[in-house]
Amino acid sequence: MNKTDEQEIRKTFAIINPELTEVRIIGPGFTASGYFKEADALIYSLKAYANKENVNFYMVMNKINQACYARAQMSKFVERPKETTSDRDITGREWIMLDFDCDRPSGVSSTAEELKLAKAKAGEVYKYLNGMGFALPVVALSGNGVHLLYKIHLANDDKSTKLVKDCLSALDMLFSDENVKVDTSVHNASRITKLYGTMASKGQSTEERPHRMSRIIEIPKEIKVTTADILLSLARKIPEPPEKPAYQGQHTEFDLDQWLSDNRIGISRTVPYQGGVKHILQECPFNSDHKDAAVFKLANGAIGFSCFHNSCQQYNWKDFRLKFEPDAYTQRTTPRVNSQQPVQPRETVPDKYKDEPDWITAETARKVDRSQIVSIRTGLRMLDRKIAGLNKGEVSVMSGLNGSGKTSLLSQVALETVNQGYKVAMYSGEMKDHRVFNWLRLQAAGRQHTIETDIDGYYTVEPEAHKLIDKWLNTDLYLYNNNKGHEINHVLEATEAVIKDKKADLVILDNLMAMDLSLILGDKYEKQSDFIKRLMKFAPQNDVHIILVAHPRKAMGFLRKDDISGTADLTNAVDNVFIVHRVNNDFKRLSAQMFGWKEDFELYCYDNVVEVCKNRDFGIQDLFVGMMFEKESKRFLNEPHEARHLKWEDSIPQPTYHWEEQEAKLPFDLE
Secondary structure, eight states, rough: OOBOOOOHHHHHHHHHHHHHHEEEEEETTTTEEEEEESHHHHOOOOOOOGOOOOEEEEEOOSSSSSGGGTTBBTOOOESSOOOOOOOGGGEEEEEEEEEEEEEEOTSSSHHHHHHHHHHHHHHHHHHHHHHHHHHOOEEEEOOOSEEHHHHHOOSSSHHHHHHHHHHHHHHHHHHHHHHHHHHHTSSTTEOOOOOOOOEESSSSOOSOOOOEEEEEEEEOSSOOOOOOOHHHHHHHHHHOOOOSSOOOOOOOOOHHHHHHHHHHHHHHEEEEEHHHHHHHSSSBBTTOHHHHOOEEETTTEEEEOOOOGGGGOOOHHHHHHHHHHHTTTOOSOOOOOOOSSOOOOOOOOOOTTTTTTTOOOTTSEEEOOGGGGGGGGGHHHHHHHOOOETTTTEEEEEETTSSSSSSHHHHHHHHHHHHTTTEEEEETTTHHHHHHHHHHHHHHHHHEEEESSSSOOOEEEOOOOOOOHHHTTTTTTEEEEGGGBBHHHHHHHHHHHHHHHHOEEEEEEGGGGGGGTTTTSSHHHHHHHHHHHHHHHHHHTTTTTEEEEEEEEEEEEEOOGGGGOOOOOOHHHHSSSEEEEESSSSHHHHHHOOOOTTTGGGGGGEEEEEEEEEEETTTSEEEEEEEEEETTTTEEEETOOOOOOOOOGSSSSSOOOOHHHHHSSSSSOOO
């Protein structure tokens, strides 16, 4: 039986490694190798081995040093060659191959059922990586399993080897099960893969375990490169091992099983994983419709969490733990106090408090634990870990110089709020409504769903994404109509109405200077003081978090809390004060003068920084959180490679690989 398909081999040669490839023929006690620059020479040379029994045909998939062509096997096969391609002969990594095979005894072909399971697993990973921003792969049947080949462009060095190895390990951790494994051994630079268009001949060909022809069955219209930053985002799915305590003495290791039990987290099944365990959850805590989330504990003690749906890919183990244990990563130095500001001295006491004593003791004090406080996450991981988010019933002031990124951060926080199932009311006194929504759509879309225009730095949202985002925001985000005027009493009345009617949880007032305070008695600062005090009552009474934007005065040095324009009550009364900085030369120069930071200080690697000047809940101050700016979407990212997914993307028809349709086009029976 002929073990080669000339047309398929030509296609493989043209796609995988057309400049120079090494083809190897391997069987029991037999090896032949040849270097080829032309498909014709390869096809001709293969004829002598086309019907040889018990051999398989492979090719080197990465870029080979052209000097290797001068070896003895130039344009021909040499049996028992002295040299074959080694890792040091590879000049660049062009592919990362994902190999899916059923766990079975070595030296035998797969059954139809085992091949079906491999296809299903490859389909899961195909869909998952597409959601992370991976370009579409070349899809192939190896004969016994499935290969997904992603085009990359990396140097051949230790750093790239580790990156590829970590990517494979991450997929193994996430997707390997008791049936199908993601092969982690294919990370080396000189890796050989199946020469598609040749027969996979493992063991004897039987009715149950037949030999099958390997084939490329899907080629994208354009084979695009998956960038290193996206690969890194996958590699970082591997959790870090726990830090060893810096002190000597008793140290209790975190008991994952006990923690899962204590928090009544449903587990559908537990499977072993490389010396650790993988717990498949009954449902994802961030979306109960997702039934394929998992918690991992690796052999080194590292703990991870992953949900395999696009809208939940950003959540890690710390997010998962905080969902059930909000104080897990907080080392509180001062007890929590009631966040409401004292009432004015001569203010009438509300009826519901008249019978309460004037003085409270430890035993009569109202008991409030952290689980009773609703906090809205900002999406900035470091910020949320330090202050737990934006507490409902509190007021924050945000400031920053022009161009620092205040508006971008606020609109992103609004989107994050909606993504968590809360509702937002926004007042934007200086931006027209269409510009506000265009900005929100762009940030919601992310770079995957934006289109570059002829205008430098200007991007638009894909039409289909535009529709889905509008539908997603339509019932959860409300923008004040500036045609109704800016008089503060009317703005607050309208805000109270949207809170009551639409159940808004976050109110954004951008900004103080755009509001008309003329109907409040007193001078400029008395008006502002009265307004701030009204907000401090308004927030807890309506159970919302309010963010008020206030511009700074012209500062002579590094912008500080005292530079925020307006009455002193503005920053004294509120619960949180944030300043947004742009990391430019002025920021570096002035911060170095203020704090003594060196040129290589870690914050200088970011594009913007949000500073916590005041946080009444945990007593945090002088905390700086770095943010990377994504120009295509105007998003702020925790790290350059972050692929943030919002729930509107759940409505996008997900790419599904239809194996049956592709196989129907092939002129042979796979089984």
